[in-house]
Amino acid sequence: MAQPSGVHRLFQSIRQQPLLLWPLLSLMIPLWPGCTAPMPKRELLAQELILQSNGEVIFSQPFVLDAEAVGATRLFASVGLPVNSAISLTTELLNASDQVVLAFDKEGWRERGTWQEDGQSGIYDESDSYYEVLFKPNQSGQYRLRFAVDGLEDQAGQALVAQLPLRVDVQDRRVDHGLAIWTFWISLGIVLMFLNSIYCQGRRRYGGRIDDLLETSAFTRMNYEKGVIMIKMKGRFELLSYINSDAYKKTSSSIKLPLSLEIIDGNGLVLQSEKITLYLNKKSANDEDDPPYWQFKKRLFFYNPRLRSLRFRLSIPEQIDCVEQEWIDFDLRDRIVSMRPLNIRRID
């Protein structure tokens, strides 16, 4: 029988890859809002005013609110206060008919002093002198703001006379970026659960924690569909019990472990035989007083071109160098799909 050419082999190896890429399109779901044009906030008013502490009423410039605008309208004001003072600032929103449609007070303060802690000291200057109110207009039209100082006092409760700078900002089309970010992360989390259910699962045929790999091989005898089969192993080796616990210091951090693999068909014919080298890597125990252990992890992928009965005969030495096998976590799955090319052994 003629051997397949190099090009034929290349196509064969590509065709046997269990690549399934369309589920990756689901990543577009959380990214979709980012693909649409961002909606910038709109500045409606940005004004500096001077407030008189005697209660004189001042008005902002008029501005237009749109009842149909998406998002929220934001009123922001920040007042400059003298040190060690408190203010009660009244704000009213007036519509085009000079009717009050929203009224509120801001009780602000500013305090300066010294602090001492653990032998250190410094000056603090802290204040609460701004506000932010979010709302939506119910009618489009011209609006303006009316401000007045209800009271300005010092720490002793004595009235102060001062001119106070006031910065006013009105914006609309304010979207909730915090909610948008949470939405992205939650949606991404659900999509990752979806991808995990596809790419990391397959169909479990046999598995569990075992002591004897060769004995377990008997349970791999079953009918396998056309497709990719995965054998995943994670094993733990420990120092031989009769060896001095200090011996591990001389033991290599990586030990070669030969794995013998035979794939046998339904008639008992050995289809494939291979020696695979695994590597035992030294790991530190959780408790520093305990000696370390050695661990190996290996995933083997096989492409089965047609429905048939197979058995995977696997064996490793139970003891090598000065370590012996404790247990192996064994996992046999089929119907494997992947988002990236795998190193696959074809079962001919």
Added chain:
Amino acid sequence: MHRPLLLVLSISVILLGTNDSIHRPTIYRLGNDGTPYSQPSSAGGVIYRGSGSGGQWRTSSRGGWSGFQGRGPSGVK
């Protein structure tokens, strides 16, 4: 079977969350009953004078003002 559900759930979350973040249905609309959401004073909050009722804002007299409170050095830390 749960895979389509996960996809539907993800699409629902993104549609609902994006729609709410843009249209903000929970934000107070002028003329509605009640008042806008009030944050703590230190986070830019205010005290509303009155509330919406019957399509209009009904202003009430303000409560007493306690004057200077301050926060002291502990607040700086």
